[in-house]
Amino acid sequence: MIRMPKHEKPKVFPDIPRFDEEPPLEGPPQSAEESVFLSTPHLARAADLNIQFQQAKSTERRKLIDSLAEEITQTPHDVPAIFDALEILREIKSYKTEDFTENLERGIDRVRFKEFPPTPENLEGWLTIAAESKLYKPVAEKILGRMIGRCTDRKSVMEFLYQLALGGFRSANQDVVRVTGEIFGGKKFLTPETAQYRNIAAAFFDTDDETLRRVIEIQHTLNFLTQYRNHDILPFWRREDTVPEDKRISQSIRELRNENPQRFNALMNYYTRRDQHGTLSETPAEVTLPFPLSLLAEHGPLFQWITEQLRIEGLVSTREGRQGVILTLPFREVIQEAKIHSPIELARFIRDRLRTVELGRNEGILEHQGYWQTLAHMVPEASNEDHILRQLAEINEGIRRDIRDNTTHLLSPRGDLIEITDPLLREWGFQSILFEMDARNRRDTIVTIDVERYQYRALLDEYFSLRTTETRQGITLSQRGNFILNVMLSHLREIRCTENVDEVSGGEQGEGEEHLFFSRRAHLRRLPENHNPTPEQIRRALTTYDIDLIRINREARLRGEHRKRTFVFETEISALAGRGPIRSRAPDAMRELTELLSSYQPQTSPENE
Structure with a gap:
């Protein structure tokens, strides 16, 4: 069986072709900065396998394909990763991957499941x-x-x-x-x-x-x-x-x-x-x-x-x-059973405890899923109704799709700290949200929410599902969790999909100065019809942000989009330089929730005016 150790450098051959914009090297590349192959293990592996396939005889090819198909179907994530890598290799003129791709598809069709049930x-x-x-x-x-x-x-x-x-x-x-x-x-x-x-x-x-x-x-x-x-x-x-x-x-x-x-x-x-x-x-x-x-x-x-x-x-x-x-609350005091008669009373109880209890040995960053499952019950009165929360679930699904399909701007490598401005959220102790790329997979986002005296931290994976940061275990929330999910997703969408965010300079330079947020931010841009991203743009997107432009454009084509996207790097060095996250405000982030709540408010009749 052909395997590549997950935590070792992929084998890189001296004769691996390079993208047109990559300067020639003396010998094989030695670092991720020298070649995209070292920064993207599946790409190096796909190149290796493709070479073996092209050089093998017919019977050896069948064995190679069947062994690979059996292996990658044990870890489903590897299947799109290998096929994506083969598509990227097609962008390099000296790589012919069509035959290998077709044979691998047939190999998956006939694969025998090693363990069953899975x-x-x-x-x-x-x-x-x-x-x-x-x-x-x-x-x-x-x-x-x-x-x-x-x-x-x-x-x-x-x-x-x-x-x-x-x-x-x-x-x-x-x-x-x-x-x-x-x-x-x-x-x-x-x-x-x-x-x-x-x-x-x-x-x-x-x-x-x-x-x-x-x-x-x-x-x-x-x-x-x-x-x-x-x-x-x-x-x-x-x-x-x-x-x-x-x-x-x-x-x-x-x-x-x-x-x-x-x-x-x-x-x-x-x-x-x-x-x-x-x-x-x-x-x-x-x-x-x-x-x-x-x-x-x-x-x-x-x-x-x-x-x-x-x-x-x-x-x-x-x-x-x-x-x-x-409840899981972040302090040492043991709380006995309290008589609470409604979800609204429960929300107030949690908020009041977070406000009034002295910090104990567990102060600081809260990452255990129990903390998040408790925070999910802290829903303001107007939103704490079952019919509102059910509709909020549908809104959240729409936001997820919007970020997935229509992302334009990327998070800053320094992180993005959004100061919460919504009056209702401020009243309930929500102060800011920090979004950071996860170094293990920069398509994932680490989210830290400041609530009262505490920081709640979790991970939104590339599909925007909530997980623990260390183990990546899924965090399932109650129906009331739709509110806190909406807070996170709404603010993230403002960064990724809109121009409605204003950066706020602070600290030693530009005290309180506000200016346009996206002038220097890396982003995806739609190309005119029949235009393609360059190999250099494909490489930089992969090595810098784990973004596969070819995959993005292939998925978009299946959704009926005809204009491809390309990657535009930061235009100012200050986007990468500096200390701490970029601070900003997103005053329109909660607009959908506000509109939803307004639709349920009683209308004033003319007789009562």
Whole structure:
């Protein structure tokens, strides 16, 4: 198997061609500044593999392709990375990559999955590609379809779907959750004519306890997402338009009934009860649950995730039978149970504690997901209504798409500190937001929000999903988290997509002087039709900002855009020089939330004027 150690320099051959604008070298390049190949490992590797492929005989080529296909499908991110690198190499005249690319596509079509069922992490990777990339969505869907097709009985298909639910529904990326829901909805792969469809239908009455437990956990996960997370997921087994009168399904269910009539009747009673459409919750150990809920005594990872999400939503049952929420606050004082009767009271409680409690040993930067899940409940009164928060989720998805598809300006290498000016946010203790490129992947953004005396830090990945900075673990927030996400995304969009930001000079030079923000900022610019970015622009975008102009333009073409984009570097040295982040203000950042709130304010009638 061909491998390249992730943390070693890629092998660079002395005869690697260079871009036209790169000066000739004596021997191979030795640093990222000398060649794009050293700064982009996948590019060097693709060049190496392409050379091996061109020099190999027919049988050796097949082995090379199959080994590479098997390897990269274990880590889904590597699939677009390799294909992107091959497209970049095509920009170098002496590289002919078309034959290698076509053979690799065929190799992926026939790949044998080394581990099955795949891990939730592997499945989340494929679901992310399907959700976020028009270019590579067909590849991801082909892989997912082949995985499902490999499931030949009730046990294997439910085991796969359970792993799929873990990978997709636990994701912090809401588009991944949506795509996963579409699979369970029978819109792809699980259609009535498939054997997998019939096996899933029969699995609801399976005599194997583990298979049945997975059915119940998946069912309640779908209920939870629909009820509390603004996802309208209707699984195919509840859709009258997709459930056919299938003799094979009926025959399988009759056999299961005859095998254990008592078990079958208990399941029929459970599925016909109204409360089975509810959501699972923790049950005290001393309480004995009836069958089939008794199968949940041994909590599977999906059940554990639902329990955690109920805590995040504030739906934990207390001893007195009330519902409560578990908070993570950044100080040493132990807070006993407090009687809080509404989400607004909870928001005020969190704000007041952050204002009044003395700093303890945990002061400073707060990065644990528990801090963010607590901050998500701090929503001002006007926004703290379910119907507002549901619409805010839709607004946030629109902002994500806008930044993804229409980014013009890039973050400063020094970082961008936005002073918050919105009066409502200021009233609730929000002071500033710092956006910084993550050195590990400059398409990712590290976000630090100053709230009262504390700094909350997390990472927005390249798809703008919230993650922890160190481990990159996804941070799932309650429905009220749509507010804090809107605060972050709205201010980031102002930098990346608009001209509505004013820089504020401070410190030793230009005390308080305001001037145009984007005059010296690196940015993407649309070219006239039939024009292409130069190899030098492609190289500088890759080496400086991890931006793949070829990938951006290929994705844009699939969205119907005809004008390509190019990269324009900073025009003034002061954009890179200086100490600390560039300070600025974005007074219009919260305009969509303001308009949303205004639309719900009662209108004054003429008689009352």
